[in-house]
Amino acid sequence: xxxxxxNLVAEIFGDALEQPVEARFTFVAARCGDxxxxxxxxxxxxxxxxxx
Amino acid sequence: MSVSTERxxxxxxxxxxxxxxxxxxxxxxxxxxxxxxxxxxxxxEQAAETLSTTALVHEAYMRLADSTRVxxxxxxxxxAAAAHAMRRIVVEYARRRRRLKRGGGVPCLPLxxxxxxxxxxxxxxxxxxxxxxELTTIAERAATVVECRFFAGLSVxxxxxxxxxxxxxxxxxxxxxxxxxxxxxxxxxxxxxx
Numbered sequence: 001x002x003x004x005x006x007n008l009v010a011e012i013f014g015d016a017l018e019q020p021v022e023a024r025f026t027f028v029a030a031r032c033g034d035x036x037x038x039x040x041x042x043x044x045x046x047x048x049x050x051x052x
Numbered sequence: 053m054s055v056s057t058e059r060x061x062x063x064x065x066x067x068x069x070x071x072x073x074x075x076x077x078x079x080x081x082x083x084x085x086x087x088x089x090x091x092x093x094x095x096x097e098q099a100a101e102t103l104s105t106t107a108l109v110h111e112a113y114m115r116l117a118d119s120t121r122v123x124x125x126x127x128x129x130x131x132a133a134a135a136h137a138m139r140r141i142v143v144e145y146a147r148r149r150r151r152l153k154r155g156g157g158v159p160c161l162p163l164x165x166x167x168x169x170x171x172x173x174x175x176x177x178x179x180x181x182x183x184x185x186e187l188t189t190i191a192e193r194a195a196t197v198v199e200c201r202f203f204a205g206l207s208v209x210x211x212x213x214x215x216x217x218x219x220x221x222x223x224x225x226x227x228x229x230x231x232x233x234x235x236x237x238x239x240x241x242x243x244x245x246x
Contacts, residue, residue, distance in 0.1 A: 007191075045228070
């Protein structure tokens with residue numbers, strides 16, 4: 001298991017879903033700051049959320 | 053009223069303290085009853101595809117709880133315990149079927165289809181079980197939310213009652229867990245992007 005902070009991923013993902021769709025990318029980028037692992041995980045979850 | 057019904061009802065009436073302690077006391081009683089009901093139905097019908105987890109859990113509740121005395125919170129505790137028991141039974145069943153079929157397909161038992169959109173209806177239950185087990189290691193409460201909703205058909209409100217959290221928390225956990233599982237089940241885990 002990699003060291004991604006899943007609590008943070010879940011929090012940002014939950015907050016992102018409460019944003020308008022067009023604002024999510026910017027919102028997530030701002031919240032993840034210099035955490036590329038968190039950013040990648042949140043993006044994958046958002047992509048999954050759009051797919052089902 | 054049977055001895056089991058009295059014991060379960062008593063536990064549910066006392067269920068104002070720790071939810072964990074209540075669930076631990078309920079689990080063995082609920083598990084035995086659910087298992088008996090499931091085996092009876094499977095024996096009668098020979099067609100596991102007709103087994104509905106939500107219907108089984110409701111039948112167990114009718115048998116084991118005196119619904120005229122149990123509060124909404126007690127009922128929610130019962131269903132959370134039943135969800136966990138149901139998950140174990142479904143997985144045992146899927147493993148047995150796989151052994152019997154020697155690598156043949158594992159049937160997809162009809163989890164509550166309205167709840168599983170995208171996951172579940174066409175999902176191999178043993179893959180789902182692996183995903184849920186892994187999800188438990190990174191987000192235990194979210195995995196429990198999935199358990200309550202998939203295996204016992206609990207509403208957001210009843211799940212919140214059983215877990216002692218707000219409806220909003222359940223909705224957020226549910227959204228996270230569904231996306232995480234969907235990503236896991238499509239063969240690419242979110243944590244392996246490196």
